[in-house]
Amino acid sequence: MRIAFVYNQKPKNFSWEMPDAEFFAEFDPPETVEGIKRAIEANGHEVLMVEADETTYETLKQNRDKIDLVFNFAEAVTNTEDREAHVPMFAEILKIPYTGPRPTVAGIILDKTKCKEIWGFYGLPTAPFQLFFGADDKINAKLRYPLIVKPNSEGSSQGVKNNAVVQNEKELKERLAEVAAKFGWPVLAEEYLPGREFTVSVIGNGNNLETLPIMEFNYENLAEGVTKVDSYEAKWLWNHPANKIEEESTCPAKIDKALEEKLIELTKNAFTTVGCRDWGRVDIRLNQAGEPMLLEINCPAGLQPNPRVHSCMPIAARAAGMSFEQLVGKIINTALKRYGKI
Ligand SMILES: Nc1ncnc2c1ncn2[C@@H]1O[C@H](COP(=O)(O)OP(=O)(O)O)[C@@H](O)[C@H]1O
Ligand SMILES: [Mg+2]
Known part of the structure; x- marks a missing residue:
C-alpha cells in the first residue's frame, strides 16, 4: 500500500532549555520520524513523507490518487485547542482514509474535561474535577484536597509540573494562575489520586x-x-x-x-x-x-x-x-x- 506518513518534527534549533520547549514537547526528533518511516516500509508499504504544516493540505491534495492511507502521527498544524483534529480534517475533506479518530473525536480526546464528561455519562469512573475558566471562578466546595492542576488541552505532561499538587485554596489559586499564564484558560483541577x-x-x-x-x-x-x-x-x-x-x-x-x-x-x-x-x-x-x-x-x-x-x-x-x-x-x-x- 502507499502510506502518507504525516508527522511533526521538532524545530532544528530545539533544546529543552528554549523558552517555549513545552510547546514542542510532543513533536518528534528526526530519529523517531525516520524510525517510524522505516517501520512502515518494513511492512512492505511505500511511504510518502509529509510534515504537518500549513502546506500539508496541498501536498495531500496533489497526491490523493497515490495515497491508500494517511498514517496520522501529527499533533498539530498550528497551536490551537483543536490541533489534533487538523490533519484528520484535511483527510476528511480530501476523502483519503486515515488512521485514528475522526476530527470531532480527535478534538475531544485532546480536551481532558470533555472526555471526563463523556465517560461520566456512561458511568465510567474519573476523579471529581472542576474546570476553571478564570481566576475568579467560585471553587466547588465539594472538591477534596489535595488536587492536581493541569492544562485542559495539553499532553506529554506539559504543564503538569512537580508542583502541580496543591493542598489548599491558596495554592490552588497560585497554580491555576501559573498554568493559565503559560497555556491559557481553561485549567483543570481534579482530585489527586494517590494510588498506582x-x-x-x-x-x-x-x-x-x-x-x-x-x-x-x-x-x-x-x-x-x-x-x-x-x-x-x-x-x-x-x-x-x-x-x-x-x-x-x-x-x-x-x-x-x-x-x-x-x-x-x-x-x-x-x-x-x-x-x-x-x-x-x-x-x-x-x-x-x-x-x-x-x-x-x-x-x-x-x-x-x-x-x-x-x-x-x-x-x-x-x-x-x-x-x-x-x-x-x-x-x-x-x-x-x-x-x-x-
Ligand atoms: N488526578 C490525578 N491524580 C494523580 N496523578 C495525576 C492525576 N492527573 C494526572 N496525574 C499525573 O500527571 C501525569 C500527566 O497527566 P495526564 O492527565 O496523563 O496528562 P498528559 O499525559 O496529557 O500530560 C499522569 O501520568 C499522572 O502521573
Ligand atoms: Mg497522560
Missing part, C-alpha cells in the same frame, strides 16, 4: 479490540520529596538515555487477575465511548480505595523506535512479543481493515 498508575495500549475497532500488556509506572525511583506523578520534569528532564531512571516502569504490571480484568474493561469502554478508532493508550490511576479511575486517552500515542528511550506503547508491544515494526504494521492494518481495503 497504569497505562493500557489498545488496538482495534468495535467488538474487535485488543489490549497490550498493562504497564505500571514506578514512582518509587523518583528522588525523595518529588511528587509521585509523571510530571514534566520526570518525563522529559530527569529521564533521557543519558540520565536514565532505572526501571521507570514495569510491563506487564504485577497485578492480580481481578485488577487486570478491570483495567482492560475500563480501557476498552473508555476507548469506545469516546469514539476512538484503530489505536490509542489510556492512562489510569487508582484512588485511595484502590479503584481505577480514568485520567485520559491518547491518540496518537507516543511511538519511539529506540528501545533505550522510554515509550509506553512500544514497550507494551515488546512485552507481547511484538516488534516495533509489527506494532506499526498492526495499526496500519487495523485502519485498512476498517476501510475494507484489506
